[in-house]
Amino acid sequence: MPFNWFKLSSPASFYPVAGTLIPWFAWGAAILAAIGLWLGFGVAPTDFQQGEVYRIIFIHVPSAWLSMFLYVVMAFWGVLALGFGTRLSGMMAQAIAPTGALMTFIALWTGALWGRPTWGTYWAWDARMTSELILLFLYLGIIALRQAIGDPRRADRACAVLSIVGVVNIPIIYFSVKWWNTLHQGASVKLTGSSMETTMLAGMLVMSFAFWFYSIAVVLARLRAIVLERERDAAWVGALPDVRGNAGVLR
Amino acid sequence: MNHWHFIIGAYGVTLVVFVVEILAVRARRRDAAHTAAASAAPAGARPASSAEGAR
Numbered sequence: 001m002p003f004n005w006f007k008l009s010s011p012a013s014f015y016p017v018a019g020t021l022i023p024w025f026a027w028g029a030a031i032l033a034a035i036g037l038w039l040g041f042g043v044a045p046t047d048f049q050q051g052e053v054y055r056i057i058f059i060h061v062p063s064a065w066l067s068m069f070l071y072v073v074m075a076f077w078g079v080l081a082l083g084f085g086t087r088l089s090g091m092m093a094q095a096i097a098p099t100g101a102l103m104t105f106i107a108l109w110t111g112a113l114w115g116r117p118t119w120g121t122y123w124a125w126d127a128r129m130t131s132e133l134i135l136l137f138l139y140l141g142i143i144a145l146r147q148a149i150g151d152p153r154r155a156d157r158a159c160a161v162l163s164i165v166g167v168v169n170i171p172i173i174y175f176s177v178k179w180w181n182t183l184h185q186g187a188s189v190k191l192t193g194s195s196m197e198t199t200m201l202a203g204m205l206v207m208s209f210a211f212w213f214y215s216i217a218v219v220l221a222r223l224r225a226i227v228l229e230r231e232r233d234a235a236w237v238g239a240l241p242d243v244r245g246n247a248g249v250l251r
Numbered sequence: 252m253n254h255w256h257f258i259i260g261a262y263g264v265t266l267v268v269f270v271v272e273i274l275a276v277r278a279r280r281r282d283a284a285h286t287a288a289a290s291a292a293p294a295g296a297r298p299a300s301s302a303e304g305a306r
Contacts, residue, residue: 052255056258109265228286233290
């Protein structure tokens with residue numbers, strides 16, 4: 001009998017699945033990060049122009065990629081929340097926003113610390129940096145909008161609209177280095193190939209997977225908390241072993 | 252031309268951000284489980300601050 005994937009769109013069905021997936025992604029992230037840091041600091045050579053400071057790339061590029069990718073995923077769940085009105089879609093979008101905001105902050109922070117020794121400045125109002133800053137404001141705006149609306153279902157719809165409108169910023173970030181003359185360098189990694197040294201590229205890609213796995217693990221953990229918050233009056237939540245354990249304390 | 256303090260600043264803050272996020276998510280889930288337990292507990296066993304008490 002084929003597996004019914006639509007069954008997973010119910011919070012009650014997805015809650016235990018998320019709980020099973022979290023340790024796999026968390027340990028995967030830890031192992032990949034260890035390998036990526038070993039490649040980045042132990043194997044990859046010193047850059048002939050930038051010296052050691054280029055090693056910030058192993059966290060800057062993954063966090064920048066994740067900041068954009070998570071936004072698109074959040075908007076995707078927003079589309080599902082608007083189109084189908086599924087509760088889990090809104091919860092998923094809610095769970096992604098804080099991690100996306102933190103990835104954007106890390107990209108901006110590490111970029112500033114890379115820019116100072118490389119370009120001589122922490123910040124410039126060039127197209128790539130400014131559009132990435134706008135992405136941070138979009139994430140913060142979506143989080144604030146949700147906090148301002150009491151009804152979770154209305155908050156889901158409002159945040160979905162804002163996140164879908166904000167998607168226009170993602171191609172602007174990605175292509176900004178092509179469309180405008182920016183201080184930020186162009187893409188070193190393309191679908192057609194890379195201009196980077198092999199071990200540098202390998203370290204960066206492994207760290208990207210580590211960040212991706214970390215994001216999945218932490219978003220699923222936050223999703224489980226959100227499910228408990230929003231479904232707390234449902235009978236199935238009261239029957240969960242961890243909730244029953246807490247109820248025992250209250251008796 | 253090594254600038255290790257910039258590298259330490261970048262990696263250090265990233266690590267702190269991840270640790271704070273993990274701790275915040277764990278605390279949120281613990282609170283959510285506790286609140287859900289208060290909703291699930293029999294009326295007499297619920298704390299006075301429960302929304303049920305206002306009914």
